[in-house]
Amino acid sequence: MKSPIFKTVLLAILFGATLAGVKTYYQYQGSKSETAKLYQNIGGDFSLTHIDGPFDLQRLKGKPSVLYFGFASCPDICPLSLNKLVKAFDAIEPELHKRVQKVFISVDYKRDDAKKVHEYGKYFATDFISLAGTEEQIKDITKKYAVHFEFVPLENSAMKYTVDHTSRFFLLDKYGQVFNSYSDIIYDGQFKLDLIEVLK
Amino acid sequence: MKVISLFLLFSLFSGLDLQAQVIEDAWIKKPLPGLKMTAAYMLIVNPTDKELVLEKITGPDALYYEIHTHKSENGIMKMRQLKSIKIAPKSKHELKPMGDHIMVMQTNNELPNKLKTTMTLYFKGQKPKEINLEVKKSL
Known part of the structure; x- marks a missing residue:
């Protein structure tokens, strides 16, 4: 008692x-x-190019997606970020890879085309959706998603120029709407909570 | 004759002193598919009483080797070229991902298949220093 x-x-x-x-x-x-x-007020439809042809937001609808903007010649930040995109799902549940689309969009319309970014993205995960675009298309999507990018001349470099860019992950729900964005998805607990939410 | 001998002796010992920098953990990222560029990293140790200045790098597996750095400002990632890297006396400087690094451009087709490569580092006022680097998968 x-x-x-x-x-x-x-x-x-x-x-x-x-x-x-x-x-x-x-x-x-x-x-x-x-x-x-x-x-x-962030996000919206876009028109880009995948190795298999034209690609727009409609193609992403039906499943949640994570978008990352970068460029293929980026030696550190982009490879690390794309690797984080893969590892984040491994850390939560490896099965999530199939249920969430991972999208890489190159803002370097001068150097990167659909074939180049496809080869690049494939290195990180075979199901990566890698997209390139024309100057007009890239300016349109970066404006809609509030992503800053800027070509910066490197006067004495063989690289000629680099591209300053926002390093941020955008989580889109299955309707293609931006649900949230993160500077880091490995250590940000909110990403996991949001992912559970958009997978409902 | 004595003067020449003394000069040669002085040069010899000066040379030994100036070669006292140590390079540790040098590695280069295996270039990603379809890319002809990559980055290399290492720890430069300066045990001497003089400042070390890394000014130039050459190597057999690429046409261009440059010193670059990364910085993040308000969520914007920026890469910039540096003229040199200064290593203060009795200190270390680490070239690492997301920081200072050696940008390697126009890499040849052999580099992705190699386990090791070499580079020659040119420090101001010193003899060129050849180093070995491990070629590692970046991720």
């Missing part, structure tokens, strides 16, 4: 835990609503 004090303490702990759970739930719902507001 437990003492009344024990029962009271137990009830208090249960009550506290319930309150904390409710608070966390509403905080998450609140942050989701804030995030939705933040991203309601």
Whole structure:
């Protein structure tokens, strides 16, 4: 027979835990609503080129996607980021690879074409969707997704120029709408929570 | 004759002192498919009392070797070329991913299949230093 004090303490702990759970739930719902507001004006349809032909947002609908903008000649940041894109799913659940589309978009319309980015993306994962575009197409999609890119001349370099660019991952839901974005998806716990949400 | 001998002796010892820099953990990323460029990294140790200045790099597996750096500003990734890298006396400088690195461009077709390659580092006022680098898969 437990003492009344024990029962009271137990009830208090249960009550506290319930309150904390409710608070966390509403905080998450609140942050989701804030995030939705933040991203309601970002994203939208685009027109790019895949190695198999023209590619637009319609082709991504039906499954969630993660988009990353970069360029193939980027020696460090882009390979590391694309590798993170693969590892992030491994860390959560390897099976997610099939359920989430991984998309690499090159902003370097001067150097990268659909064939080059396809070869590049394939190195990280065979199911990578790698896309290139014309100057007009890249300017259009980067404006819609609030991605900064800028060609910067390297005067004494054999590289001629580099491309400054936003390094950010965009999570799109199965309707092709931007759900959230992240500077890092390995260590950002929110990415995992959002992924569960968009996979519902 | 004595003057010449002394000069040669001085040059010899100066040379030994100036070659005192140490290169550790040197490696180069295996170029990604379809690309003719990659990056190399290493730790440069300067145990001397003089500043070391890395000014130039050459090698057998690419046409161009340049010193570059990465920086992130407000979420924007930027790569820039550097004229040189200075290593203060009694200190170390690490060339590493997302930081200072040797940009290797117009790589030849052999590099992706090699396990090792070499580079020659030119430090200001010193004899060229040849180093070995391991060719590693980048990821």
